[in-house]
Amino acid sequence: SRAPIAPEDKLLLQYTSVVESPPDDMCSICMRSLTEVSGYLEEEEASRIPQPSGVQSDGVVSLNLCRHQFHLACVREMAKSFPQFLECPNCKTLHGEKLGNQPPGNMNVTTLRSSLPGHPDCGTLQITYSIGSGLQGPEHPHPGRPYHAIGFPRTAYVPNNEKGKKVVRLLREAWRRRLIFTVGPSVTTGMDNCVTWNEIHHKTEWNNTRGHGYPDPGYLDNTLKELALHGITESTLV
Ligand code: NAD
Ligand code: ZN
Ligand code: ZN
Missing domain, CATH: 3.30.40.10 (Zinc/RING finger domain, C3HC4 (zinc finger))
Incomplete structure (x- = not known):
């Protein structure tokens, strides 16, 4: 047999x-x-x-x-x-196709009229990620233990121009492949078993007061490279 x-x-x-x-x-x-x-x-x-x-x-x-x-x-x-x-x-x-272990949740995109520093006159795409706490599965570092979703919903901003729209299309695919967040230690808080960003940088601030905002002229190109490292490019979209 x-x-x-x-x-x-x-x-x-x-x-x-x-x-x-x-x-x-x-x-x-x-x-x-x-x-x-x-x-x-x-x-x-x-x-x-x-x-x-x-x-x-x-x-x-x-x-x-x-x-x-x-x-x-x-x-x-x-x-x-x-x-x-x-x-x-x-x-x-x-x-x-590379798949991650991002816990279940929602990704939502809306448009804002205001424009981000460095990207005048195009408006903004606002992404909201909602993930709740839960129990780790076999794909996580400590199966059976809880994971903590801290600071959710998290909000990120992308200029609403051609390249920004492309980044958001690819981020939707990254979400589908469970690659935007992962479970593990948070570098910032030092706490283990957290839902954390996973190697695809997001602008969670409008300005640069804490270093996660605009202006940042290289941001969209850097994000396209980070997405490509996870195997996500326009040619992989159906
Ligand atoms: P982390 O600290 O393990 O770091 C992972 C990556 O995320 C690193 O590349 C880091 O540079 C990046 N990062 C860290 N802080 C960020 C921020 N504020 N915005 C965008 N990127 C950031 O990642 P983590 O534990 O997921 O996030 C760090 C902290 O930031 C957490 O305490 C979280 O609560 C907080 N946070 C809050 C919001 C919000 O909208 N309330 C958004 C993002 C992060
Ligand atoms: Zn060998
Ligand atoms: Zn090789």
Whole structure:
């Protein structure tokens, strides 16, 4: 009888190719040579692991987009923790759609007539994020323990011009992929198990009194780069 295909093996089948004659290069996941067996496997053990048809347990693979090479067992180990996508450990190229662990809530966008410092005459898009406290799930650092949503609803401002509208379109996609917030220690308050911003900077102030407002000429371009690092670009939108 055939074993069902595990999520990490689906990723391997979809986004990697077998390398027939591996070079004597180091695998950056286990730090062993690609000509040796993976640090996650012992040779005899590898031959005993039953695998569904089409999935190998041993050997070397390359990632399809960037072509970087790793032991198959090492990539599988990495894929187990985030079974929706593969991120190349060498160059960060994403294979598949990166999903985060943002807790449930709402994202709402409204328009304001007033214009932000540095962006005259275009008005403003105001984003409101609402998230409540709850219990951490298996995708969070401490499953079963509470998470605290402090300072919600949180409000952010984007100029209502072409680039700003694009940023908000991509932020909606980031919200859908659960990437705007995460759960963990808050740098500002030092408190653990909080809902915190997750590597996509937001302007939560109109002015620069606390350093999170306008003017900031590089802000929209920086945000587009931060979104792209999470795999969110205009070309990925349906
Ligand atoms: P954090 O302190 O763990 O930092 C994560 C990232 O968020 C960092 O990059 C940091 O530079 C950025 N950040 C920190 N304070 C910010 C702010 N006021 N506006 C925009 N970005 C900010 O993140 P955190 O715990 O999510 O937020 C820090 C604190 O800011 C929390 O105490 C939160 O309550 C408060 N806050 C309140 C509002 C509000 O509208 N009331 C909005 C944003 C943040
Ligand atoms: Zn390896
Ligand atoms: Zn790579």
